[in-house]
Amino acid sequence: MSSLHIYNSLTRNKDLFEPLMPGVVSMYVCGPTVYGHSHLGHAKSYVSFDVVVRWLRHLGFKVRYVQNITDVGHLTDDADEGEDKIQRQASKEMVDPMEIAQAYTRSYFEDMDRLGVLRPNIAPTATGHIPEQIAIIERLIDKGHAYESNGNIYFSVESFPGYGKLSGRTDQAAVQSGGRVEQRSDKRSPSDFALWKRAEPGHIMKWPSPWGVGYPGWHVECSAMAMKYLGETIDIHGGGMENKFPHHDCEIAQAEAATGKPFVRFWMHNNMVTVDGVKMGKSLGNFITLKELFGTFDPMVIRFFILQSHYRSPLDFSNAAIKASQSGLEKLHETARRLLETRPGSGTLDVGSFVRKTEEALNDDFNTPVAISVIFEFAKALNGALDRNEGLSADAAAEAMAYLETFAGKVLGILRSREELEAGEAGDGGETLADVISVVLELRKDARARKDFAMSDAIRDLLLAKGIELKDTREGTTWTKKRG
Numbered sequence: 001m002s003s004l005h006i007y008n009s010l011t012r013n014k015d016l017f018e019p020l021m022p023g024v025v026s027m028y029v030c031g032p033t034v035y036g037h038s039h040l041g042h043a044k045s046y047v048s049f050d051v052v053v054r055w056l057r058h059l060g061f062k063v064r065y066v067q068n069i070t071d072v073g074h075l076t077d078d079a080d081e082g083e084d085k086i087q088r089q090a091s092k093e094m095v096d097p098m099e100i101a102q103a104y105t106r107s108y109f110e111d112m113d114r115l116g117v118l119r120p121n122i123a124p125t126a127t128g129h130i131p132e133q134i135a136i137i138e139r140l141i142d143k144g145h146a147y148e149s150n151g152n153i154y155f156s157v158e159s160f161p162g163y164g165k166l167s168g169r170t171d172q173a174a175v176q177s178g179g180r181v182e183q184r185s186d187k188r189s190p191s192d193f194a195l196w197k198r199a200e201p202g203h204i205m206k207w208p209s210p211w212g213v214g215y216p217g218w219h220v221e222c223s224a225m226a227m228k229y230l231g232e233t234i235d236i237h238g239g240g241m242e243n244k245f246p247h248h249d250c251e252i253a254q255a256e257a258a259t260g261k262p263f264v265r266f267w268m269h270n271n272m273v274t275v276d277g278v279k280m281g282k283s284l285g286n287f288i289t290l291k292e293l294f295g296t297f298d299p300m301v302i303r304f305f306i307l308q309s310h311y312r313s314p315l316d317f318s319n320a321a322i323k324a325s326q327s328g329l330e331k332l333h334e335t336a337r338r339l340l341e342t343r344p345g346s347g348t349l350d351v352g353s354f355v356r357k358t359e360e361a362l363n364d365d366f367n368t369p370v371a372i373s374v375i376f377e378f379a380k381a382l383n384g385a386l387d388r389n390e391g392l393s394a395d396a397a398a399e400a401m402a403y404l405e406t407f408a409g410k411v412l413g414i415l416r417s418r419e420e421l422e423a424g425e426a427g428d429g430g431e432t433l434a435d436v437i438s439v440v441l442e443l444r445k446d447a448r449a450r451k452d453f454a455m456s457d458a459i460r461d462l463l464l465a466k467g468i469e470l471k472d473t474r475e476g477t478t479w480t481k482k483r484g
């Protein structure tokens with residue numbers, strides 16, 4: 001078998017992957033800031049890293065996958081200014097910031113579960129690791145890499161010559177990018193970044209520290225939690241490419257200045273989502289939450305749609321593109337169902353050559369679009385074999401099913417279980433069902449607008465009796481079909 005190569009953002013090269021400790025992979029991915037429902041951008045990131053974890057496990061590695069939850073201290077402006085995003089949302093919804101953090105953490109995992117994203121082994125929260133963050137900051141102060149100013153602690157970028165090595169930004173560029181908001185700053189240099197911020201009056205999420213009451217900067221939580229659970233040098237660190245600078249360069253600076261050891265061996269960055277060619281963002285008004293999407297599309301279709309492009313390529317969302325994915329996936333499931341129902345014959349199929357090609361694609365920096373195209377070539381060859389009079393021998397059919405269940409199922413997570421296939425879940429008009437339900441939901445919305453809650457509840461209960469569960473959220477009503 002070919003060996004695994006990963007594009008390393010640090011070396012800007014596809015490097016041969018070997019973990020530091022034979023057989024064991026330590027992996028950290030920056031998790032969500034929990035102040036709103038997850039959107040398609042989150043789905044792309046976490047589905048991509050889910051396939052990374054699944055493929056590493058398939059190769060026989062024991063993977064410890066840590067993904068944090070940022071539930072404090074992430075300001076609206078990355079240059080250490082502005083409001084706390086969670087606190088801002090809390091005052092909007094008139095609840096405690098911790099209620100916001102917990103509600104959207106649950107919402108995040110709910111969405112990821114539906115996308116088939118396996119839970120990380122450890123999902124540490126920033127608020128649960130304040131002492132660890134304080135300890136790193138103390139270490140940095142002791143070593144002369146950080147200093148106190150008016151109850152704020154800053155990392156001195158000048159003290160760490162490797163600063164900016166990941167993004168390739170020079171100190172000068174960093175100075176310029178941070179320069180605009182720095183007139184009244186208490187930093188020694190504009191490119192220095194906050195490790196700890198003094199809590200201003202009215203700031204809710206705050207903790208005592210050796211420097212007074214305050215809260216940690218965003219960057220330091222990842223260094224602290226990654227090192228706590230994975231050690232001082234970790235194999236893989238992932239995140240969105242927009243986080244290369246400043247977030248990941250700051251993580252490197254803090255960790256390496258504190259330990260004197262390389263922090264991360266392989267940096268992986270996924271690309272962003274665009275909508276009809278335009279970058280997706282809350283402020284641009286083209287923002288799609290997953291809960292909204294799940295009202296129209298099966299989560300597995302969304303997962304398949306994401307994996308049809310490479311993680312380092314942008315993903316362009318459009319209804320037409322996702323509908324094309326839907327019919328493609330239904331065809332694959334149709335083929336798998338046909339295989340399950342076929343009577344044993346005498347024909348053969350060269351499954352091995354497809355296995356090798358799929359492995360090669362995934363070993364080539366997790367090239368899921370190529371792996372998917374090989375799986376579809378296989379489905380075509382399989383249908384051809386099933387069309388022939390002699391059919392497929394029982395052995396060949398078992399081998400073909402094992403191929404689909406391994407690569408489309410276990411590794412990519414885009415194949416339904418045997419039970420679901422046999423029950424005819426796939427290809428039986430998932431799209432028609434979505435259309436019908438959207439009509440029913442319109443009627444229910446009308447009923448609610450007329451305050452006819454008896455009708456609205458009756459619709460909900462009748463659908464539930466048929467295995468369709470409705471959920472009323474702030475964004476509208478979503479539905480899920482219970483399986484099994």
Ligand SMILES: [Zn+2]
Pocket residue numbers: 029030031222239247
């Ligand atoms: Zn991070």
